[in-house]
Amino acid sequence: MRRFIRGFLIRPIVSFLLFTGLVLSFPVIATASEEKPAAWENEMGRFLRQDDCAQAWKAVWKEARKGNAAALTALYYAISSTSIIPPSYFPPSRDLMVEQLGNHIIALAIYSRKDEKQFGEELRQHGIPDGLFGEYVEPDVSGKIQSVNGCFKSKRNLDDCYATAVKLRLIPSFEQYVTWMDNAPRPAFCLPRGKSPGLIK
Numbered sequence: 583m584r585r586f587i588r589g590f591l592i593r594p595i596v597s598f599l600l601f602t603g604l605v606l607s608f609p610v611i612a613t614a615s616e617e618k619p620a621a622w623e624n625e626m627g628r629f630l631r632q633d634d635c636a637q638a639w640k641a642v643w644k645e646a647r648k649g650n651a652a653a654l655t656a657l658y659y660a661i662s663s664t665s666i667i668p669p670s671y672f673p674p675s676r677d678l679m680v681e682q683l684g685n686h687i688i689a690l691a692i693y694s695r696k697d698e699k700q701f702g703e704e705l706r707q708h709g710i711p712d713g714l715f716g717e718y719v720e721p722d723v724s725g726k727i728q729s730v731n732g733c734f735k736s737k738r739n740l741d742d743c744y745a746t747a748v749k750l751r752l753i754p755s756f757e758q759y760v761t762w763m764d765n766a767p768r769p770a771f772c773l774p775r776g777k778s779p780g781l782i783k
Contacts, residue, residue, distance in 0.1 A: 626641045635667075638666065639669065651694050658701075669766035669767075669769055671768065695741075695744060705743070707735070710734075723752070727752065730752060
């Protein structure tokens with residue numbers, strides 16, 4: 583089961599990039615919306631102030647799992663800038679955590695493609711940042727990323743590019759991702775302040 587889940591996803595080495603602001607070139611904000619915060623946004627903020635990251639994740643996940651682009655964007659930023667570690671199947675370790683965070687960030691960026699202001703246009707202009715992929719386990723991953731980025735930078739519908747990424751097994755389908763997160767036995771948690779996955783022993 584572990585090999586299947588991990589084998590279905592890309593394997594970026596991102597510990598340095600994640601925590602030096604080189605993930606995607608979006609501003610670090612809690613959500614993309616400048617309107618009155620939704621109930622789940624207020625709930626997430628309250629739990630984060632209480633350092634209850636498991637409940638903060640659950641508050642947003644209730645909406646994100648429905649395909650809510652704003653909630654998916656919030657999860658992207660929660661992982662890349664707030665250091666929330668999503669629910670998982672295995673005990674945390676430095677290498678596995680770095681790999682999983684990269685998987686989540688890339689998948690969530692593509693799932694959030696309907697948020698044109700934050701992700702749609704960025705994906706069209708830049709695709710998946712090459713810097714997120716320092717090493718590859720599978721030798722053909724680089725070519726697959728280039729194929730998906732070629733789609734993003736063309737005039738094709740972003741949904742077609744998502745379908746290509748799933749077909750090439752760079753990311754799971756959104757439905758699969760939801761199933762995995764819903765059933766993950768280990769709850770989300772936050773790293774100690776000031777630490778990154780690269781410092782986890």
